[in-house]
Amino acid sequence: MKTRYIILTVLAALAFSSCSKLLDEPRKGVIDYNTYYKTDEEIESAGITLYSDVRGWYYNVMLVKNIISDDYYAGGAAHGDNVDMDALGEFGFNSETAQIQSSFEGYYKLIYHANVIIGHIKPEQSKAAATAVAEAHLFRAWAYFELTTLWGNPPIVDHELAPSEYKQANASTEDLWKFIEDDLTYAINSNALARKTSLNDRETWRVTTEFGEALLGKAYLWMATELKDKSYYQKSADMLAKVINSNLYALWTDGPYGDMCHQANKKNCENLFESVRVNDLDNQFDNFDFYGAMVSWRSSGGEMTIPAEVCGSGGWGFMVPTEDLMAAFVKNGGKDGYRRTQTLKTYDELKAMGVVWNTATLSTGIFNWKGRFMAEDITYYGMVNFKNPLWMRYAEVLLLAAEANLEAGHNDLALKYINLVRERAQLPALNGVTLADIKLEKRLELCGEGQRFQDLLRWGDAYDCLKDMGKDYPKMEPNGAVSYVPSGRSVYGFKKGKHERLPYPLTETMLNENVKQNDGY
Amino acid sequence: MITTRRGKGDGKISYSYQLSSQSLGKVPQVMNSEEFIQFYMEKGNITLKDVYSKWDQKTNTDWLAESYENSLMHHHNLTFSAGNDRGNLYISGSYLSNDGMFKGKSDVYDRITGMVNGSWKFKPWLEVQTNNQIEYYKARTVSEGSDYGSAVLAALQLDPMTPAYYTKENLPVFMQDYLNEGKVLLQDEKGNYYGISQFNISENVHPLVQRDRSYSISKGFNINGATAINFRPYKDLTITSRLGYRFSSNDSYGYNHDYYYNEGYAKQYYMSVNASAGNSIYYQWENFANWMHQFGKHNVSAMAGMSFSQNRSQSANSGVSGSDAGGVIDFGLKRDDPLFYYIDQATPTATKTAGGGVENFSYKYSYFARVGWSYLNRYNVQATFRADAADLSVLPKPRRWGFFPSVSAGWTFSEEKFFSGIKKAVNFAKLRVSWGQNGSIAGLGNYAYANDIASTGQYPTGQQKADGSWEYIIGYAPSMAGNQELKWETSEQINVGLDLRFLRDRLSVNFDWFDKATKDLIVTGVTTSTIVGVSASPMNAGNVDNQGIELEVRWKDTVGDFYYSIAGNFSTLRNRVTYLHPTLKNGLEGVGVRNYGTVTRFEKGYPAWHLYGYEFAGIESTTGEALFNHYDDKGVLEGTTTAPADTDKRHLGSGIPTFNYGLTFNAGWKGIDLTLFLTGAGGNQILNALNNIDYTSNRLTYLTRDRWTPTHTNGTMPAANASNYAQFLTSSGVVMDASYMKIKQIQLGYSFPKKLLRKIFVDQLRIYASMDDWFTFTKYPGFDPEIIGQGRSMGVDKGNYPTSKKLVFGVNITF
Incomplete structure (x- = not known):
């Protein structure tokens, strides 16, 4: 009988012995998210994704913003070569136009990566950590500047979303601009962003404090219009003055004006931020x-x-x-x-x-x-x-500053800045400056650099300048004779009440009914 | 509960043998040469000149007949068993050899199995049981089930004008030219060359070329079983400790030949060889106590226990491959000789790959308990409870545990006093009610919910290092959104049943109504809102409800030497997606047909993975184009169009049968026995994806015989050159009724009289002949409608290995 009780005791002990620790089998061959971002090298690797993301924006964003302006036709081999591009140029685009969808996705992909950094890296951890977090705020604000000026009221996503939070609703205009201002202010005041060492520093490749200031100065100019508050003109002028007075940037005059974007002239004294490409034949498909x-x-x-x-x-x-x-x-x-x-x-x-x-x-x-x-x-x-995608150059800063100062009542500064740009363009100096002068100067100086459409919207000139886009397209014979062929669209050109905003992608409105599609789409 | 085979009596030896002759079952019908030429001349793919120069005016190859042959399956089984009141022993061995119907030894399954089961009561309070099975197998298969080309699909899509073989002497000029250019053309065992199609130049190449251009075989063994100790310290209590185990080992070996069939889709100028080996060790340890007590007319029972299981697996694979990069051919192996088709014989320049070597573990941990009470066999109530924990590779730690209760009650009202009056007629009547929950992790694993860090590529700083190379920083970010909210998928089932037996058990009726609601269905491959910014991890995405009835009626009787029984069953199923995670507003997309569009969808209000696409609305009589229903922005039918939009897609059917039925008839008379078994299903549809428009591929005559032509403008199928044929192939035009009825078995047997057998020391001897899967009744024009598609591919026929019909002979003998 005794044996029985011994067996019983042993079995009972076994039955209640816990094996649950074994369930915590760690994953092999991957880096654990919860323990990543400890070393400076890991932090650097998180930060670099933002640079890759921005470089990835260029193709869609530049084509969309240029072709949608009054400066360019879509082009291609023939009308119909790229239906989506034609639709952009002729204001026939909709929620399924690929380049609009890809641009939108590109911005939110960066926002996700920025949120990963902000949510997982403590700036006080190290110098590299402080830089990564500051840059994440700067890049996120930049993405929201583009989203807000093009789509109007996109949802604010300020952290990594859990599945129950996937359906974020449109944000208000006030909240969006506040968000942009806060992010850029954080980045600028962090004291952790890079800064060029001198005017001729051609090594610095990271975003700088001055680039952050230029973005915020630019944002203030929009806020003056969007929030109907003229005090932002002075804020804009002050912020842009910081960039100008840093003396780290100047208009480039080392070669013919038309060559300023060439490979050989990368990171010249005029460029505030450009993405990096290198002519590395071993890794050419990186480009x-x-x-x-x-x-x-x-x-x-x-x-x-x-x-x-x-x-x-x-x-x-x-x-x-x-x-x-x-x-x-x-x-x-x-x-x-x-x-x-x-x-x-x-x-x-x-x-x-x-x-x-x-x-x-x-x-x-x-x-x-x-x-x-x-x-x-x-x-x-x-x-x-192998060319570096160029995002902002000093000429733009000067023209933004000219406009901000003019609106803030500082005509002398406005005149000074516009004349700097004109001087390099080998144009005679103006004696007095009007908003019309600045508009024209900006169109010409920055044509093909993706600024025109957002400016036209802000100035309220979009309808007048774009109402006939898409009526026809040009055809040139080998002898140079140009004729115009009707596009065949019964409805073309900028429509008031609709084209002030791009459409949210169909993939977004299909999956998230909390996002309200913009009017007219 | 799995009942294991146990020995009985003082020793029995039995042997059985079964021989099956298999032949092609139901197959689709495709165009013959004449029809093919006519069709593709109308489409404009071929000209009369092509036909004259590339066809001998008589070849009409039946590619199914060229690909399949009748084949044999052998199955031997030998069993020794014995037992008494203290224990038993059961030893058996079996051998199965199945050469599939595809020509040659290309689809083979051979298996040897041994089994040793035993138990012994060492003491009145201690019993030990053990069941063990050892198995060795080897298998070869042919490709199937892909709309992008397989050996099965090629037999349907190749043109009938190309002969299956050419003798050396009769090679057409273009093939002779290939040989002169040094290309390797595959030959059969007699030295004949496989015919190369000049009409259908695609990935669907000659089925036997698909067979012979590569070789692969997998082999392995499994040892599995369980050993338990039952310990009874008191009369009412049994404590069991059981260890279950499975040791598996498998390896595979294969190579791909150098060969040439056509330029674009089927050629390789070098060889590649690959091999892999893996093993897994699984064990499950269960400890539980069972207590049963009787007092008065009451029976109470209680059980509680735990279970823990671990699976450890590891595999490694390696391969070598030659190359033709830059036009320079590296054969990959030192010699073109089967004795050199091994990884060790690779050329120094061959590309070598290796992988695996990771030790993977998975675990499961459970507690379970049950209490029961019954009174006089009249009332019984039972409640169970399970708690299951998944390991970290399956679910996030805070959501690891799933808790699953269930209760059931039964009332045998035929035991009640008020019933005694009719007990002669109705000798048993019981009402059953149950409710319970079950958990599933739906095949999750590999930390699918986690957001692990993966590389996002490298970014240059623009600085050059001392050696002139460029400096890069590699980016890392989470590759998936992660889902820390992922939890167990739960099925909640309510069941109400009634069991009735009449006339001394001769007639029995069982009826069940069930409603099974699966909640928090785990779905992978989800597309979410763009603003999330990263790919989504698996989600608990929806609820699915299955509702139905099951009815079984059985009659058995004996009249003198004659006995017979008839059993029929009928069940219905209503499957509906009742809830979808709001993140997935418009449903989940399932599988597509080539690149023509998605045809299944998981959507609220419809059966899971229902078929959806354009609604075919007939043929435009002036052009032969297909017409489809067109809906306006508000979803109101506007008319028909030849160019449908995505918004015109609608529900077209479902691959899930809404009813199933079966009928079994058994009868015997003086040693002769007869079995008839039939089964059927209905209410479901199949989207036939056996056709493609990208090449000059043969099509089912279902689509071609009544097509529109300029002289047959009231044809019901699109013209050969209809420009919207791709949309047609994802429309209701190819969605067909999948109802079927099959006679699964007609078996006639004879058992020799015992008196006769006793003289030769034989206990039992039975011989039988059977026709299995012989007759199928269906209107569906593709392959067997019973075996088509699962999950996302439910109801989409992409050409699975055809079913066979079998003629079976067998013998059972017991000494």
């Missing part, structure tokens, strides 16, 4: 990006023969300059003005350089010169390019 092929002159089908020293060949011919843009240049500096000839080239000018046209193309006989991709900037059928 996989169709932008170079898209915007280069249409020659991939043998339409043009281009001498190598003039420009790269094989382009797909999107972003065709309008005659209206050319006319604006002629109005401000004459037909053969320096900045005009360094920004756009005409049929005759290119012909003189040895360019030959073989077939008719979708062209106005006007070709982008500033920002062109040279043969050495581009490889692998145009799908890889």
